[in-house]
Amino acid sequence: MVAAALAALTLPMAVAGTAVAEPIPVADGEHVGTPRTIITTDPELDDLNSMLRTLLYSNDLDIVGLVYSASQHHYLGDPAAGVAPHRWPEISPDTVYHIDQAINAYEASYDNLVAHDADYPTPEHLRSLVAWGNVKNVGDMSEDTAGSDLIKSVLLDDEPGQVFLQAWGGPNTIARALKSIEDEYKGTPEWDAVYAKIVAKTVITSFGQQDTTFASYIKPNWPDIENREVATSIWGYGARGVVLPEHAQYLTPEWTKANVSDVGPIGAAYRVWGDGKQMAAGFDNEDYFGLSGYTSAQLQAMGYLVWTAPQPQGAWISEGDSSNFALLLDNGLRNWEDPTWGGWGGRQQQNGTDPVSWTNRGVRDVGPDGSPRNDYSAARWFEDFQLDFAARLQWAVTPDFADANHAPDVSVDQGIDLVRRAGETVDLSATSSDPDGDGVSTQWWQYREAGTYPDALTLTSDTENGTTSFQIPADATPGQTIHLIAEVKDDATPSLTSYQRVVITIAEAADPDGIALEATVPDTSTEPGTLTLSIASYGDAVRFSEARNLGDRLTFDAYLPEVTVTDTRNATQTAEGGWALTGRSSSFVANDAQFSADHLGWTPRVTPARDGLTAGTPTLGTLRGGPGLAQPATLASANDTGRAGIARASADLRLEIPVDTPDGDYSASLSVSLFPTD
Known part of the structure; x- marks a missing residue:
């Protein structure tokens, strides 16, 4: 021997x-966990709906702040400055604002939810995260508030990883937090290090720019902070214009009533057309969503500004801000790792030549008919997300784990970040299981728009065994990427889907x-x-x-x-x-x-x-x-x-x-x- x-x-x-190296926002949920997040929100009805859905996924999110803020659509007013309230709920000690409404519904469901996942935070913990930000006027950033101070403290702390700041309304409270940091440190020996820390740590996601503070303050003073514009139509008031015909049922009164409105306290709090509720105190000429049985002409005659067509009573209205939190869900799509990768929160592309500005405007994934479709990068997931929502609402009313459905688990044996050369054969095996013992099937597909290798691959797949094999084309060049998705569905009701994305980077020959x-x-x-x-x-x-x-x-x-x-x-x-x-x-x-x-x-x-x-x-x-x-x-x-x-x-x-x-x-x-x- x-x-x-x-x-x-x-x-x-x-x-x-x-x-x-440039601070590219890439991370792997399997490796380091999804990032912390703070939500800033105004009292628009779709913010309430998005908040209710967010709390159903709070077991999978690392929420560190829930902050009331203003926007061009809603602000409290400031009598001392002569600013009247604009589309704001009744100002009263008895008013329960939308974040607290959502937490109240969550609290009534909490004992059932923890039977399905012990990681759901307690209602008390969620209430400890609520703070009032800058709400007096559109773009208000005149003073520090409890909400801006909360954001400031998180950005300055020493916990590792990025923090995603979600602007469901205007980004003004975020802007105030950044200004407070600038006021404290700029001109001091610590400024360069503080600036670099905040830039590396901060990602701002927004549903449009609902005030001017990003353009007037954040971008000029913090030009290197990443911003992702995630205003998807499928989650907003315009969903009916982009939904696939086969998925339109998830917007109907019938589906919504059976799977949302009639399902427990969270479903009951969810806003639907013709529910008799309104957002603001007094007459609001933009809020006719609680009414039913009227045509657009009749609503206009009543003094309403009709900017989207009325729908049948009980139908979906909007959940416009859900794309902000959906991209953070650790469902295997790794949506938050890179804005170009896509997932439940949509997919973005670089905005002009700015390397830290990303937008979903103009992003058109190829639809089932082979043609690019508006907003399909988000709409392609709508059915899966709606069925998952329905399943979690059932958790909220079901005390026994065995009596509800849960998504399957999936992993890829070879890993999820691979480096291969052109001409190599790649064999991948997805291992799946179902916590309920349901049958599962696996489909592998190439997400061409997410990868930088432009052409289609020929996959040889086995649905039962979860395997796929393909040869990297000879014309693939070093540095290009290929994205494959292992999509696993169970055969229960509602059918739930999990994923695992594999990113293959082409190596030097x-x-x-x-x-x-x-x-x-x-x-x-x-x-x-x-x-x-x-x-x-x-x-x-x-x-x-x-x-x-x-x-x-x-x-x-x-x-x-x-x-x-x-x-x-x-x-x-x-x-x-x-x-x-x-x-x-x-x-x-x-x-x-x-x-x-x-x-x-x-x-x-x-x-x-x-x-x-x-x-x-x-x-x-x-x-x-x-x-x-x-x-x-x-x-x-x-x-x-x-x-x-x-x-x-x-x-x-x-x-x-x-x-x-x-x-x-x-x-x-x-x-x-x-x-x-x-």
Whole structure:
């Protein structure tokens, strides 16, 4: 038995300019959790509806603030300044405003909800998050308020990760919080660090610009803060103009009554056409939604400004702000990681040349008929989201877990962020289960609009086994991405859907001039074979992708070149033993700075599939609680049954380092060693 390594190869690795990378809003719910969020909202009826739905998903969100704010449509007024209330609820100590209305309905349902998920927050906790922001006038940011102070404290705290600030009304309370930070720190030695911290941490999502404070204050003074415009039609008053014909039933009085309005306290609080309610005190010429049985002409004669056609009593009105929170749901679509990826909150594109401004205007996914459709990037998910909403409303009235339906679980065995070369065959396996024991089916599909490789792939899929296979086209270029969605549906009522998105980044082609290295086992019998190791060409170094900023860390991906093990040893030589292939990295060094390889992890794989040949278990970096590759880790191994012949091993590399790592071009060496085993 040879005790020393039979072969060792060293791969140089390079990471360029880490700390100066642009703060791209990318994160993986499976890895670091969805970001914290604060909701600012005015008393529009669709804000109430969105708030009711939000609370049904509060077990899956990290809500840290619920803030009353103003907009051009609703403000409290300021008698001292001569500003009258505008479309504001009755000003009275007895008035229950819409956030509190939603929490009251949630409280009446809480005991049932926690039977379905213990992560639902208590009503008391939700009430502790409520604060009054700047509500006196449209665009009011004249003074600090409890709401602006709450936002300020969260932005300045030291918790890792991004904070999504949702502007369901105007962004004026958010603007006041930012101005308070600027007033306190600008001109001090701390300002540059505070500015960089706030910019890296903050994402503002908005349903339109419902006052001028983003344009007049936030953009001029905080130009590097990311803003995502998520005003989708499918969730607003214009839903009937973009919904697919086969999904229009989810807007009807019949479906809404059976699945929403008649289902418990939360459903009863949900606003529908002709429900007899109104938003503001006194006559409001824009609010005719509580009326029924009138034509547009009759409503106009009554003094109303009819800007959307009246609908039958009990029908859907609007939930316009739900796209803000829907993009944060950890349903496997990873919607919040990147504005171009899409999901229940819609999909955005860059707004002009501004690298931190994103809009859904002009984004047109291709519909079922093969033609681009307005708002289809959000409307394509409408049925799934509505059925999921109906299921959660049932949770709110069902005390026994076994008596309601719950979404299936799905994961992808190969991982969700892969790096592959053009021409490679990619095999993916989705593993699914259902908490209720329902039957499930899996469909794989390419989300072409989300990826940067433009053409359609040919997928060979097995619905029953959850597998798919395809070849990356030869014309795919390095850096392009391919997005595949594993969509799993159960067969219960209502049918619920879960997803897992896999993002494949095209790697650099192998260097054709690379030289394979070999090490040979000394002869130990009269007819010896050898155990050899070689590695595919990789150029001068394995280069990591550009940094992705997760708020508290920077992440990089790379692809370990294929390592080939050839074992022709005879039984006398092996004595019923096998071999082990391991890897270990040196520290990453740049000039006077360095960081340990415990920040580097990998997910190994090995081919061909045969008994006795096994890929190593994934090794996580230290920021995910693992040991990293500062210590040897197994890439692949084989016992006596699987050792003979050729085996090919590789791995997806993931490097994660603290966001405050000094900038520079770092390099390290990864040694791959082959050992015989007993």
